[in-house]
Amino acid sequence: MRDVAVVGAGPAGLRAATVAARAGASVVLVDGYHRAGGQYFRQPASAAHAASPIQAQGRRLIEEARSAGVEFRLGTSVWGAEPGRLYLSTMDTVGFRSLVVATGAYERVAAFPGWTLPGVYTAGAVQSLLKEHGVVPGTRILLAGSGPLLLVVAAELVKRHVPVAGVLEATRVVRTAARHPGRGVAGLWRQGERAREGLAAAARLSRARVPLRTGRGVVRAVGTTTVEGAIVARLDDKWRPVPGTERLVECDTIAIHYSLVPATDLLALVGATLTYASAKGGWVPVLTERLETTVPGVFGAGDCTGIGGAGMSLAEGELAGLAAAGHAHDDAVPATLRRERRFQQLYGALFAARPGLADLTTADTIVCRCEDVPRSAIDAAVAAGARTPAMVKSVTRCGMGPCQGRLCRPVVEQLTGAPPGEPPTARPPLVPVPFEAMRAC
Amino acid sequence: VEVTVDGERITAAEGASVAAVLLAAGRRAWRTSLSGQPRGLFCGIGVCFECVATIDGVDGVRTCITPVADGTDVMTGGGR
Numbered sequence: 001m002r003d004v005a006v007v008g009a010g011p012a013g014l015r016a017a018t019v020a021a022r023a024g025a026s027v028v029l030v031d032g033y034h035r036a037g038g039q040y041f042r043q044p045a046s047a048a049h050a051a052s053p054i055q056a057q058g059r060r061l062i063e064e065a066r067s068a069g070v071e072f073r074l075g076t077s078v079w080g081a082e083p084g085r086l087y088l089s090t091m092d093t094v095g096f097r098s099l100v101v102a103t104g105a106y107e108r109v110a111a112f113p114g115w116t117l118p119g120v121y122t123a124g125a126v127q128s129l130l131k132e133h134g135v136v137p138g139t140r141i142l143l144a145g146s147g148p149l150l151l152v153v154a155a156e157l158v159k160r161h162v163p164v165a166g167v168l169e170a171t172r173v174v175r176t177a178a179r180h181p182g183r184g185v186a187g188l189w190r191q192g193e194r195a196r197e198g199l200a201a202a203a204r205l206s207r208a209r210v211p212l213r214t215g216r217g218v219v220r221a222v223g224t225t226t227v228e229g230a231i232v233a234r235l236d237d238k239w240r241p242v243p244g245t246e247r248l249v250e251c252d253t254i255a256i257h258y259s260l261v262p263a264t265d266l267l268a269l270v271g272a273t274l275t276y277a278s279a280k281g282g283w284v285p286v287l288t289e290r291l292e293t294t295v296p297g298v299f300g301a302g303d304c305t306g307i308g309g310a311g312m313s314l315a316e317g318e319l320a321g322l323a324a325a326g327h328a329h330d331d332a333v334p335a336t337l338r339r340e341r342r343f344q345q346l347y348g349a350l351f352a353a354r355p356g357l358a359d360l361t362t363a364d365t366i367v368c369r370c371e372d373v374p375r376s377a378i379d380a381a382v383a384a385g386a387r388t389p390a391m392v393k394s395v396t397r398c399g400m401g402p403c404q405g406r407l408c409r410p411v412v413e414q415l416t417g418a419p420p421g422e423p424p425t426a427r428p429p430l431v432p433v434p435f436e437a438m439r440a441c
Numbered sequence: 442v443e444v445t446v447d448g449e450r451i452t453a454a455e456g457a458s459v460a461a462v463l464l465a466a467g468r469r470a471w472r473t474s475l476s477g478q479p480r481g482l483f484c485g486i487g488v489c490f491e492c493v494a495t496i497d498g499v500d501g502v503r504t505c506i507t508p509v510a511d512g513t514d515v516m517t518g519g520g521r
Binding site for chain 2: 034118121369407
């Protein structure tokens with residue numbers, strides 16, 4: 001039995017574990033990956049790749065957690081939970097008094113013709129190959145979708161002299177920011193460091209003559225057994241492709257990324273109430289000021305509670321870690337967290353999913369990659385009365401495979417009618433585990 | 442370290458993910474989907490299960506989040 005269990009060793013989880021341990025709690029930190037850091041602080045696989053400043057910052061946070069006495073359980077996935085106990089893929093369980101869920105986020109993807117071809121990756125996959133392994137997965141790479149990660153990954157590729165065919169941002173960023181109530185461009189200005197990072201990335205791309213276009217997206221991956229090119233088109237304000245604007249872009253690799261979706265499956269499994277907040281990335285837990293969910297003793301921190309980035313995750317991790325350790329703190333929201341929440345509003349206004357995300361599919365486009373379910377099967381289910389992703393799943397098997405609908409859900413939500421609908425539910429095992437793991441518990 | 446991919450010996454960096462080793466060896470697809478399409482790495486962070494292979498005799502292991510060690514045996518082409 002530990003005082004505090006933290007799930008997820010990214011910015012929020014590392015910070016929560018450290019402050020809870022420093023407050024005197026016994027703390028276990030569980031993460032499915034073999035190295036701590038999560039996506040943002042992803043550590044190099046070997047000393048052969050030089051660590052970036054962000055990776056160095058991550059290493060410091062990991063060392064702080066270790067010297068605070070946090071017990072690390074890496075390479076360990078949580079597949080089940082009951083009050084006061086987590087079930088682990090290592091065929092054992094861990095008991096806790098308080099739980100901090102810091103499971104982060106994953107990328108939202110669009111389903112478009114050809115998107116299942118080898119050579120189409122998420123931008124995050126390309127980034128992790130670069131940052132962790134120094135592997136470049138293609139010779140000419142097109143990036144498309146929505147969100148600052150596209151710029152970051154493109155700049156990283158240019159730095160390594162990899163030809164970038166272009167960066168297509170679906171949202172007309174400047175126009176949308178200018179319309180954002182009250183804050184808009186002024187809000188961006190106050191994001192000193194982040195704005196500088198974005199501008200530096202854009203400048204690097206411009207020096208390398210990489211085309212950077214807004215209001216455009218990829219509508220088809222060309223090829224039979226691997227990517228041989230991409231058809232791109234203009235998109236309207238709802239991200240719907242504008243007919244007649246298609247053109248071919250030469251590339252052998254396509255990296256897509258339509259911002260991020262909070263990873264809420266563990267929160268749903270423990271019974272925390274979720275609510276739909278489009279500007280925060282989708283379904284998020286209902287939280288008190290001290291970041292407690294509707295389940296007493298279960299706290300949420302970081303991107304799994306709404307997309308906000310590393311700065312917000314660190315601030316929330318600190319708050320949740322102290323609360324989980326039973327440490328009293330005054331109720332005032334810290335100034336750093338207030339500033340991060342203003343940024344979250346702007347980020348949400350710019351990169352929240354638009355309904356056109358589902359309009360890139362044609363009848364025979366596979367929407368559910370696990371079960372190879374085409375759009376036509378989902379349309380037929382909807383025409384027959386399916387109103388929610390759960391109903392579509394029971395008729396078509398869409399979302400029934402090992403990814404448990406994590407990838408297809410944003411598109412299926414658009415096809416079944418406007419979200420919110422019903423919140424996603426989760427059942428054990430959250431990840432496939434050997435039968436022995438269940439028997440051992 | 443030395444690993445075996447479908448019976449062939451490959452030299453890899455210790456701690457590299459199995460997916461990174463496969464990609465560095467020039468392979469993009471190492472599995473077929475239910476309807477017979479070629480598939481390989483997609484999300485890169487353990488969410489989508491597209492990149493699975495049989496590793497040291499265990500089926501359905503996510504190659505993107507599994508590091509190699511000396512002697513790791515990878516068999517591709519399996520189901521999941």
